[in-house]
Amino acid sequence: MSYQTTWNLSRYFYTGLDDPKLVLDIGNILPSSQAFAQKYQETFPKFETPEQILEFYADYTQFSHDLATPSYYLFYRSSLDTQDLEVTKRMWEVDYIYNEASNLLLFIAQWWKEIGYERILAWSEDPKLALYKNDLVSTADSLKYILSEKEEYVLNIKSRPLGLAGSLHDELTGSYEFRMQIDGVEKILTEEEVRSYRQHPERTLREASYLALRDVYNTKQNQISLGNIYTTIVKDWSSEIKMRNYSENVMAQRNLSEEMDDEVVDMLLSEVEKAYPLYVRFLKAKAKILCIEKDFSIWDVWAPLGKSEKEFTFSEAYDLHLSVMKDFDTDFYNYSIEMIEEGRIDALPRPGKRGWAFASYRKGEPSFVLLNFTGKLRDVSTISHELGHAIHGHLSQIQEAPVYDSPLSLAETASIFSEMLLGEKVKSLVSKEEYKEYLNERLWDIFATIFRQVQYVTFEREVHNQIHSGSELTYKDLNRLWRIEQEKMNQGVVLYDREAEDESGWSMIPHIFHTPFYCYAYAFGNLLTFALYNKVQDGSLSKEQYKDILRAGGSERPRDLLGRYGIDIASSDFYTSGLREVEKMVEEFEVLV
Numbered sequence: 402m403s404y405q406t407t408w409n410l411s412r413y414f415y416t417g418l419d420d421p422k423l424v425l426d427i428g429n430i431l432p433s434s435q436a437f438a439q440k441y442q443e444t445f446p447k448f449e450t451p452e453q454i455l456e457f458y459a460d461y462t463q464f465s466h467d468l469a470t471p472s473y474y475l476f477y478r479s480s481l482d483t484q485d486l487e488v489t490k491r492m493w494e495v496d497y498i499y500n501e502a503s504n505l506l507l508f509i510a511q512w513w514k515e516i517g518y519e520r521i522l523a524w525s526e527d528p529k530l531a532l533y534k535n536d537l538v539s540t541a542d543s544l545k546y547i548l549s550e551k552e553e554y555v556l557n558i559k560s561r562p563l564g565l566a567g568s569l570h571d572e573l574t575g576s577y578e579f580r581m582q583i584d585g586v587e588k589i590l591t592e593e594e595v596r597s598y599r600q601h602p603e604r605t606l607r608e609a610s611y612l613a614l615r616d617v618y619n620t621k622q623n624q625i626s627l628g629n630i631y632t633t634i635v636k637d638w639s640s641e642i643k644m645r646n647y648s649e650n651v652m653a654q655r656n657l658s659e660e661m662d663d664e665v666v667d668m669l670l671s672e673v674e675k676a677y678p679l680y681v682r683f684l685k686a687k688a689k690i691l692c693i694e695k696d697f698s699i700w701d702v703w704a705p706l707g708k709s710e711k712e713f714t715f716s717e718a719y720d721l722h723l724s725v726m727k728d729f730d731t732d733f734y735n736y737s738i739e740m741i742e743e744g745r746i747d748a749l750p751r752p753g754k755r756g757w758a759f760a761s762y763r764k765g766e767p768s769f770v771l772l773n774f775t776g777k778l779r780d781v782s783t784i785s786h787e788l789g790h791a792i793h794g795h796l797s798q799i800q801e802a803p804v805y806d807s808p809l810s811l812a813e814t815a816s817i818f819s820e821m822l823l824g825e826k827v828k829s830l831v832s833k834e835e836y837k838e839y840l841n842e843r844l845w846d847i848f849a850t851i852f853r854q855v856q857y858v859t860f861e862r863e864v865h866n867q868i869h870s871g872s873e874l875t876y877k878d879l880n881r882l883w884r885i886e887q888e889k890m891n892q893g894v895v896l897y898d899r900e901a902e903d904e905s906g907w908s909m910i911p912h913i914f915h916t917p918f919y920c921y922a923y924a925f926g927n928l929l930t931f932a933l934y935n936k937v938q939d940g941s942l943s944k945e946q947y948k949d950i951l952r953a954g955g956s957e958r959p960r961d962l963l964g965r966y967g968i969d970i971a972s973s974d975f976y977t978s979g980l981r982e983v984e985k986m987v988e989e990f991e992v993l994v
């Protein structure tokens with residue numbers, strides 16, 4: 402059958418920018434924040450009973466839900482057309498109003514501080530507040546880092562210009578133009594277009610795309626700008642550690658927000674680093690297939706193995722996804738049907754539409770998925786991946802808003818799990834050649850989402866440590882540090898196109914600018930999913946138990962939640978058995994070669 406492939410936003414939100422309801426909702430943000438502040442400013446610190454906390458939570462979650470609706474709508478609209486200036490303008494106006502509103506609500510953190518650690522922790526044990534337990538525990542844990550209201554106010558106001566460093570990176574790199582010779586003609590391309598040539602079957606084009614990227618990123622002006630933007634962000638992070646008295650571990654702030662213990666994160670990083678030889682085996686096998694064992698270069702790392710013939714229409718692809726879900730579980734199947742039938746998947750690429758793919762969900766609302774489906778086997782995996790997120794968001798609806806969102810370390814579970822289910826099916830459908838290509842891409846993905854993310858984080862950790870202890874780093878220093886981390890992973894099998902001091906790769910990674918150390922959550926999520934997948938396959942975890950883990954949302958710390966199902970994320974066994982799965986796939990790939 403053929404499916405509806407566009408979002409039906411007017412069904413869920415507003416009829417357009419001029420919908421009077423949208424204007425009204427935006428106009429309400431500040432007054433309702435004022436009313437909320439007025440209601441609780443005096444009474445909050447005098448709370449005695451769990452019933453009062455319950456009422457506060459109910460009020461607060463309803464209020465924040467209503468407040469956020471316009472920004473969700475504007476975000477979805479701008480995703481459909483990033484070039485719509487009216488939408489962009491309205492989005493920034495609303496963002497400014499939110500910043501004003503958040504200043505009005507600074508008192509909440511102060512009153513929690515006033516109430517104090519012991520009392521909040523006691524409330525977290527009260528059965529009447531059981532649904533909010535994890536939020537109360539995290540609130541209690543965060544108290545010691547909250548400064549006075551005046552200090553927080555200054556930081557909040559200052560955070561806007563400081564936030565510019567991050568958007569300066571986007572704006573600057575977004576303005577870059579890249580020149581490439583294609584079929585004898587010089588073309589001007591965007592970064593996404595140039596990058597896509599890194600996967601081109603023709604080696605000369607892959608090389609040209611690398612050189613085109615370097616030609617722009619490696620100019621002295623850009624290196625100076627990007628280097629200073631990055632060290633400014635690192636210095637700001639470092640000053641936050643000092644101001645708020647976080648532990649001297651430069652990653653502590655991130656670990657706290659992801660609800661991960663420091664020693665668990667350290668173990669994740671070191672276990673993955675120990676497995677880097679698997680990546681080398683993969684590259685060597687690939688060099689053999691491509692017959693370039695002598696001079697396997699940095700631009701061959703992304704090479705495809707051949708030309709995959711298989712193309713899907715969106716309907717075929719979605720049917721394939723549905724058949725996989727049907728075999729697995731009725732909830733997964735039904736929600737996938739609902740998503741497509743009710744206009745919550747925007748499937749096809751269009752000029753101006755946001756690139757890549759995402760799923761978006763929040764408490765009390767249905768999920769939305771955006772795709773840029775082009776008919777490749779990869780795109781079918783992406784459907785299952787994003788629908789996995791959508792279903793996760795649906796299952797955790799049983800949680801209350803403050804504990805609805807799972808920490809990032811758990812957020813990639815259902816998505817990767819669904820992709821793995823699809824992989825099994827694909828294996829039975831495609832030819833041996835096509836499967837080899839599929840495995841090549843799958844492994845590439847795994848190395849990108851586990852190994853390379855760890856490499857980013859170990860680079861960040863080194864830079865942050867040096868700057869936090871008072872060293873000054875130039876862009877050349879950053880380049881050299883980047884090469885050291887790269888070489889840990891490549892171990893001499895890859896030829897580089899330039900010297901270490903010109904290695905500007907770090908400056909192309911938006912995450913390290915926007916959310917320091919965020920990348921390890923992807924590595925963790927992937928390894929965790931291998932463990933869960935195996936447990937479901939061998940029957941030691943029932944499907945309902947797996948769904949219960951998804952239903953838990955953010956209601957429990959990952960270590961406790963997973964511990965209840967026999968997964969000990971603080972043991973090295975957990976990581977080695979996940980990495981053993983990668984090894985099995987590498988072995989399979991080597992045999993195909």
Ligand SMILES: [Zn+2]
Nearest residue numbers: 786790813816
């Ligand atoms: Zn994802």
